[in-house]
Amino acid sequence: MDTLFKYASGVALALFAAGLTSCSRSDETAGGVTDIGNSVASGIVVTEANQPVARARVVAYYDNWDKTAIEDSVEVVADDNGKFELKFDSTRSVVLYAETGSESGLSRIQNTGDALVMVGHPRRLESSVAAAKSGYMRIVGSNAVASVGSDGSFAFDAMPVGDISLVYVASEQPQARFNFMTAIVGDTLKIPSLENKNKGWLTVSDYHYYSGAAYGGIMVNVPESVVVPKNDTPQDTVEPQPSVPDTTTKDTSVTDTTEELAVSLELHMDGKDEQIEIRDNDGSVADTVTYVEGVSGKGILLKVGQYIEVGDIDPCVGDFTMSAWTKWGGYRGDGVYQILFAERSDWMSGDSKFQLQYEIMQSALTAVGDGADWNGHGYAWLAKGNVERGGKLPMNEWAHLALVYENEKLYLYINGELASEKAGVPFKPKKTVMPMPFRIGGTEIAADTWNGPIDEVKIESVAHSAEWVKAEYEKYAK
Structure with missing residues (x-):
């Protein structure tokens, strides 16, 4: 196993x-x-x-x-x-x-x-x-x-x-x-x-x-x-x-915090974000970076084998919200997974805490902490993805993805609407002693690169409400 x-x-x-x-x-x-x-x-x-x-x-x-x-x-x-x-x-x-x-x-x-x-x-x-x-x-x-x-x-x-x-x-x-x-x-x-x-x-x-x-x-x-x-x-x-009210639905009336957060990143992907570096899968700084038209200004289109690194931050120590706009291109013809967010350095050696990925075989968006710890909620199916295969993630058009983690449950939103289970999906990031590099759009495995431009990323150590997610979507929705 x-x-x-x-x-x-x-x-x-x-x-x-x-x-x-x-x-x-x-x-x-x-x-x-x-x-x-x-x-x-x-x-x-x-x-x-x-x-x-x-x-x-x-x-x-x-x-x-x-x-x-x-x-x-x-x-x-x-x-x-x-x-x-x-x-x-x-x-x-x-x-x-x-x-x-x-x-x-x-x-x-x-x-x-x-x-x-x-x-x-x-x-x-x-x-x-x-x-x-x-x-x-x-x-x-x-x-x-x-x-x-x-x-x-x-x-x-x-x-x-x-x-x-x-x-x-x-x-x-x-x-x-x-x-x-x-x-x-x-x-x-x-x-x-x-x-x-x-x-x-x-x-x-x-x-x-x-x-x-x-x-x-x-x-x-x-x-x-x-x-x-x-x-x-x-x-x-x-x-x-x-119609019967669903009493298990996530409470969306929570007021979003204004307190200082342990992790609060807002990345515009326009070449001016000092917190990020574009790396090749061997860890070296990439020679070239491709900027394309984004949902607002410019966005980054990663080449196969590239990923965006933002340093050793640890948003997964408690509740968090991760969101991004992407113009997803679907199956590229290589690999099994495409990674949008990952707190990891090397999966093969076990140096991994969390990642949000699209799995080609199942056409599903999933979150992984400790994949071997299924009964401990180390793996979470969130929603079918590709709209061409009955899912909710559109291809070749800008879409907003937001992942909220609150009280050991995950909630996935696509274009401002909840796409995962209303009651939340039980999940626990892997326990690690030290923070690991946080990566966007890929990992040390070349074929894991996300297929499509990425823009307007936010990573915060707070569980934002459904109203906040909706407002973030409507900010750039066309």
């Missing part, structure tokens, strides 16, 4: 594999290798430590949830830097599989044709299908299947985590699927009983699993046909519910 978190920026994900051994049947490949493509996908294969995998085997499998087996495949080998290109038939549903040694992973091609596949070790999956007495479960993009017992239970003994589509098959006909992203806590993932009553979708009765953030170690994709009311079972239609 330690290796899952030791090197990567947050909870590193491995994506599920084709040809996995389960409690029933499997075989290594399906359909043979045929070059029948008319589109090109380019991508990279990385480890859980966010390092490129040389010479990994990469296969595009033609498969979908409404099938009972993989139809065909196209295969290539990644180069020494983990990069690959392959041709595929864009009119068919494609799942990418990569393997190296005992590690493997699966991903889907994005709309841009880019793909990132992370490989890792397999885990055990346990669940059941309510009212089912026979049949089997399969993983789309894999030949691994698991028999469904007379009590509806099933298990995969060796299933890597990731962007998973489970399909229930009965009488050799696909019945329904359950799509989710996993975040591992231990080596066994347990999903509540799945209900087959939503027109091709399996669902769980606990609405928390559909909150848009991770719950119980998974983040579930909400089917378009399913409306999820609070404290009720997901269903196709829901009667209007009376």
Whole structure:
């Protein structure tokens, strides 16, 4: 378990594999290798430590949830830097599989044709299908299947985590699927009983699993046909519910402090901020800095491998607020994480206290203190990010992000609106003896650089109110 978190920026994900051994049947490949493509996908294969995998085997499998087996495949080998290109038939549903040694992973091609596949070790999956007495479960993009017992239970003994589509098959006909992203806590993932009553979708009765953030170690994709009311079972239609005040919502009536703060930075990113230095990921001062049009005056566009350092400040010793404007460019074609804020010097040696990051695989904004200390709230899913994948962080337009930490809970705001759970997400920064360098837009790992200009940054050791966040957004909103 330690290796899952030791090197990567947050909870590193491995994506599920084709040809996995389960409690029933499997075989290594399906359909043979045929070059029948008319589109090109380019991508990279990385480890859980966010390092490129040389010479990994990469296969595009033609498969979908409404099938009972993989139809065909196209295969290539990644180069020494983990990069690959392959041709595929864009009119068919494609799942990418990569393997190296005992590690493997699966991903889907994005709309841009880019793909990132992370490989890792397999885990055990346990669940059941309510009212089912026979049949089997399969993983789309894999030949691994698991028999469904007379009590509806099933298990995969060796299933890597990731962007998973489970399909229930009965009488050799696909019945329904359950799509989710996993975040591992231990080596066994347990999903509540799945209900087959939503027109091709399996669902769980606990609405928390559909909150848009991770719950119980998974983040579930909400089917378009399913409306999820609070404290009720997901269903196709829901009667209007009376409005009930949410008594757990963060108190936004708190008056913002005017007292002198331990940390109070306001950075305009216009080249006049004496507190900051632009560094390359090896720690040296960058030779060049790129200034672009910002939300107000100029902003800084970091080159890959650069980050902004503001010195050994420690806003994470108590409550804090961190905010910035950014014109985020989405997935750049490299790396797994993009870091907006980080109090750390070296993740690999454990010299890290806090960071706010966007995770490409999950399309999620997360905060990480001690990634290995999940039960101690060292890792927090805040919200799905990319609007193109159902999230709240727009691409290629200026947006305001604000992260407020109060009473050991995090609240994430995007463009002045709360994007995370109303009651806050439990979290604790990692305990350290001394302050560490505070960085903006990247870290010592080159691929962690934030993709897009950054402007008007504020870092303060106080938990500002929702009204303050709204006012900060409206100051430059266009």
